[in-house]
Amino acid sequence: MRWTIAARPNARELVAEDFEIDRNPPLGTLQDDDLRVAVLMLSCDPAQKGWMENVAGYAEPTEIGQTMPALGVGRVIESRSAGFAPGDLVQGLLGWADEMIVRASAMRKVRDEPDAPRLALGLLGSSGLTAYFGLTRIGVPQAGDVLVVTGAAGGVGSIVGQLGKIAGCRVIGIAGGPDKCRWLTEELGFDHAIDYKAEKVKARVRELAPEGIDVLWDNVGGQMLDDLLARIARKARVVICGGIARYQQQGRPPGPGSYFNIVFKSARMEGFLLGDFAEDHDIGRDRLRRWLAEGRIVQRDEVVDGLENAPQTLMRLFRGLNRGKLLIRVAE
Numbered sequence: 001m002r003w004t005i006a007a008r009p010n011a012r013e014l015v016a017e018d019f020e021i022d023r024n025p026p027l028g029t030l031q032d033d034d035l036r037v038a039v040l041m042l043s044c045d046p047a048q049k050g051w052m053e054n055v056a057g058y059a060e061p062t063e064i065g066q067t068m069p070a071l072g073v074g075r076v077i078e079s080r081s082a083g084f085a086p087g088d089l090v091q092g093l094l095g096w097a098d099e100m101i102v103r104a105s106a107m108r109k110v111r112d113e114p115d116a117p118r119l120a121l122g123l124l125g126s127s128g129l130t131a132y133f134g135l136t137r138i139g140v141p142q143a144g145d146v147l148v149v150t151g152a153a154g155g156v157g158s159i160v161g162q163l164g165k166i167a168g169c170r171v172i173g174i175a176g177g178p179d180k181c182r183w184l185t186e187e188l189g190f191d192h193a194i195d196y197k198a199e200k201v202k203a204r205v206r207e208l209a210p211e212g213i214d215v216l217w218d219n220v221g222g223q224m225l226d227d228l229l230a231r232i233a234r235k236a237r238v239v240i241c242g243g244i245a246r247y248q249q250q251g252r253p254p255g256p257g258s259y260f261n262i263v264f265k266s267a268r269m270e271g272f273l274l275g276d277f278a279e280d281h282d283i284g285r286d287r288l289r290r291w292l293a294e295g296r297i298v299q300r301d302e303v304v305d306g307l308e309n310a311p312q313t314l315m316r317l318f319r320g321l322n323r324g325k326l327l328i329r330v331a332e
């Protein structure tokens, strides 16, 4: 079984009709360097909507009718590559299917350990590594800094805040709803949380951080970014990780009106892609694994069972219904 892309959701919400189910897909034959993989677990990422729209300049263009792409973990069933054997656990760009043929050169082996698929797609995968490299290399947090994280209760944001605490920062998370905010402070150790759906973000940040924001981690963009740029401290580092507020909008949002504060505060604003740090991913993974073993960081996620639920599950991200990393379990 697989799900294919049926329509491009440009400038609108994702809907169920954007995907089509194919219950008897052709299996294909293995060529040299191919692996046949049983898909075990799939990651839900806001970027997948951009891949469907063909607007993500860094990703391979998608076609209507192709299997919906997704980062995932699978087990090798058959191998035409010297580097992989049946039974190996692998990770890479897979898709919404229970079985796939993929290029071995595009896969990496995953350590077979308890909870391997969850960890490989969460803390030790793109969410954790994005948080780690964006924060340590661009945010460069110092002990005593005020770190503000938008999209704080999501897969990336929930890890950024915990890394900020390890670095000795005072961490303020911004998320939608009182439950998420309580969860951030009570379970993840954030110092404060602001419910952007009920509170005035700018005023609350002024109260909580009268000296301003030293490191601003932005997953959201739009008005939220503009409000927070107005509150940065001198020499602030603004890390642009994502812009989910614009992923469903028509056209480009207006530029942040407060951008000139970057000049007044001698600050720096920098975007990045996780791939920029590809050479060092293993270093990041080792560091995160160590903190996990020491109990200094946790992975919080939601696992939804069943490939048949993939479209509804991905839509949860854009409705703010997830807490932590959102995953789809395809098979045990």
Ligand SMILES: NC(=O)c1ccc[n+]([C@@H]2O[C@H](COP(=O)([O-])OP(=O)(O)OC[C@H]3O[C@@H](n4cnc5c(N)ncnc54)[C@H](OP(=O)(O)O)[C@@H]3O)[C@@H](O)[C@H]2O)c1
Binding pocket: 044, 045, 046, 047, 126, 127, 130, 151, 152, 153, 154, 155, 156, 157, 174, 175, 176, 177, 180, 219, 220, 240, 241, 242, 243, 244, 245, 246, 272, 273, 274, 275, 316, 317, 318, 319, 320, 321, 322, 323, 324, 325, 326
């Ligand atoms: N630069 C990179 O290499 C890289 C890598 C991975 C991810 N990212 C980006 O990082 C961001 C977070 O990704 P993630 O995987 O951790 O997703 P996520 O935060 O787990 O899920 C998305 C969350 O965004 C919030 N949201 C949805 N629509 C929103 C809107 N219109 N305005 C404000 N908030 C909205 C919701 O939380 P609330 O209920 O709190 O609103 C939702 O739970 C995304 O923008 C993603 O594209 C970048």
